[in-house]
Amino acid sequence: METEPALIDPQRFPDVRTSDFRAADGTPTYIVPAAKVVEILRYLRDVERFTMLEDVTAIDWYPKEPRFQVVYNLLSIERQKVIRIKVDLPAQNPTIATVTNLWPGANWYEREVFDLFGINFEGHPDLRRIELPEDWDGHPLRRDYPVTGPRRANLPANWIRVEGRSGSPQ
Amino acid sequence: MDDLGIKELWLDDLLEDDFDPEAEDGTPSKELMTINMGPQHPSTHGVLRLVVTLSGEEVVKCIPDIGYLHTGVEKTAESKTYNQALTLTDRTDYLNPLINNLGFSLAVEKLLNITDQIPARAQVARVLLCELQRLSSHLVWLGTHAMDLGAQSTFLYGMREREMILDIFEMCSGVRMMTSYIMPGGLYADLPKGFEEAVAKFIKYFKKIWPEYGALLTKSELWYERTKGIAVLTPExxxxxxxxxxxxxxxxxxxxxxxxxxxxxxxxxDFEVPTATKGDVYDRFTVRMQEVEQTVRLIEQALQKLPSGEWQVSDRKIAPPKKWEIATNMESLIHHFKLFTEGFKPAPGEVYSRVESARGELAYFMVSDGSNKPMRMHIRAPSFTNLQAMPITLEGKAMFADIIAAIGSIDIILGEVDR
Structure with missing residues (x-):
């Protein structure tokens, strides 16, 4: 898989670079500027025949900068190939264009990333929370969000003292 | 009741101006009605809520509302070591725990770069167990799907045979459902004594009983009426x-x-991948029914292949040392202690690892930052994606009762949809 030619032509898209992070599954991984993501994904879908968007998710590299990475996993059934596209986004107001007009199935994935990471998808038809209640505060999959939840985390350290129970203040 | 005036009241209601009865020439009313379906409804296979807009009995709009079973598995996994996070995967798709275990284990093994070191016995046992799991999952699907459409006996038969498979899992791991039996590096323990005989006995029995399942449904005109041409999904x-x-x-x-x-x-x-052409509820039914037969073939082959020998990798920094090693060897004791207090640390990297679960492509996207806990574990859940496509198969072309057929045919597990 490593010796094959690049799936994204570097002359046509000069600002795309290959990822230097170890891909343990051998998937060719590219880092794409946020402004070009729709153009490149459309090229991959129509020219390179990556017809299926398998997955959209994100990684939070807190406290590093650029903080967020949106990850697209594409599959070509006819070519039996896979590719991964990653987009770096800053910590302040992370925003990226939606790909729902390329794959309608991106809708729920992008809603999930919005819900759990707080990344905005511009042009998304229905950007609401999907897993959590509408009035939830914060975005749980961010690394600085406490695992115990915001309410438990903000309580005084010694608040649980029930008779006969060993409270474990978090 | 006439003296209470109830009859007159009813008629008065009907004749009010804002009520839109059928027109005099018989065309149906154009008034839309939005109703709520779920989340507590036995036919939605869990806690799925649908907001359905109806025109008469025809579905105009169907909006799934999910998240009622959101347990934050992906967040929790970030604070667990790899072997602890394994137990969380059982609980996502609870009809499919062994395949979830395998998907997770394959991802971690790729991160650890030990994919080629898995012993042959573990490989074959994994296939054998995963196919048994697929069989049990399809039996539950068939039973519940048929019961939704009015055929109760299939459900009882399906549960009966599934229980036999769960007994085999209990033999191996000690639990029926939340097995955590397939682990990074091989299996949790060796296959127990009498395992092969139990599987062979079950398969012999199942092959005899299986034709009855199809006959229960496909010989009924009602089954065709409820499934053919319903909820069609095109390839595009x-x-x-x-x-x-x-x-x-x-x-x-x-x-x-x-x-x-x-x-x-x-x-x-040696196995086939069954396909169909129309993409309606009936085709999904036939594809799964043929898949069950292929699964039985796979189990028989795996049973013949099953070699003896080791069932986990020899690297004691990944697989726990055996009891006699701990009792005789100081280094093994240290390995055991380190493994269960700290765990192993894969090199930094990321992996997207796919397996075929009973519902579709299940994938684990994992990122390691070099510590003993996954920095990010994302589950690509097949139910999540398949459920998203359900409304387009219904809107504008289905009756209200077809929603039940469509939900059953895509075979969703809400634990996996919401994670």
Whole structure:
């Protein structure tokens, strides 16, 4: 898989670079500027025949900068190939264009990333929370969000003292 | 009742101006009605809520509302060591725990770069157990799907046979459902004594009883009426929505992870990938029914292949040392202590690892930052994607009762949808 030619032509898209992070599954991984993501994904879908968007998710590299990475996993059934596209986004107001007009199935994935990471998808038809209640505060999959939840985390350290129970203040 | 005036009241209501009865020439009313379905409804297979807009009995709009079973598995996994996070995967798709275990284990093994070190016995046992799991999952699907459409006896038969498979899992791991039996590096323990005999006995019995299942349904006119031409998904729609598994194969696209990206030695087995052409509820039914037969073939082959020998990797920094090693060797004791207090630390990297679950392509996207806990564990859940495509198969072309058929045919597990 490593010796094959690049799936994204570097002359046509000069600002795309290959990822230097170890891909343990051998998937060719590219880092794409946020402004070009729709153009490149459309090229991959129509020219390179990556017809299926398998997955959209994100990684939070807190406290590093650029903080967020949106990850697209594409599959070509006819070519039996896979590719991964990653987009770096800053910590302040992370925003990226939606790909729902390329794959309608991106809708729920992008809603999930919005819900759990707080990344905005511009042009998304229905950007609401999907897993959590509408009035939830914060975005749980961010690394600085406490695992115990915001309410438990903000309580005084010694608040649980029930008779006969060993409270474990978090 | 006449003296209470109830009859007159009813008529008065009907004759009010804002009520829109059928027009005099018989055309149906154009008034839309929005009703709530779920989350507590036995036919939605969990806590799925649908907001359905109806015109008469025809579905105009169907909006799934999910998240009622959101447990934050992905967040919790970030604070667990790899072997602890394994137990969380059982609880996502609770009809499919062994395949979830395998998907997770394959991802971690790729991060650890030990994929080629898994012993042959573990490889074959993994295939054997995963196919048994697929069989049990399809039996539950068949039973509940048929019961939704009014055929109760299939459910009882399906549960009866599933219980026999769960007994086999209990033999191996001690629990019926939340097994955590397939672990990074091999298996949790060796297959127990009498395992092969139990599986062989079950398969012999199952092959005898299986034709009855099909006959229960396919010899009934009602079954065809409720399933044929209902909730049709075209291949273009299926690809656009990322639908996988039996739902995709029912549209005629032959994509099976076991064939395209073989894992655990699936390339050495002889099996077919059944497909259909129309993509309706009936086609999804036939694809799964044929898949059960292929699964039985795979189990028989795996049973013949099953070698003796080791069932976990020899690297004691990944697989726990055996009891006699701990009792005789100081280094093994240290390994054991380190493994269960700290765990192992894969090198920094990321992996997207696919397996074919009973519902479609299940994938684990994992990122390691070099510590003993996964920095990010994302589950690509097949139910999540397949459910997203369900409304387009219904809107504008289905009756209200067809929603039940459609939900049953895509075979969703809400634990996996919401994670």
């Amino acid at each position: 729609q299926a690809l656009g929505y990322g639908v996988t598994g039996p739902c995709l194969r029912a549209c005629g696209i032959k994509y099976d992870v076991r064939k395209m990206f073989p894992y655990s030695g699936y390339e050495t087995y």
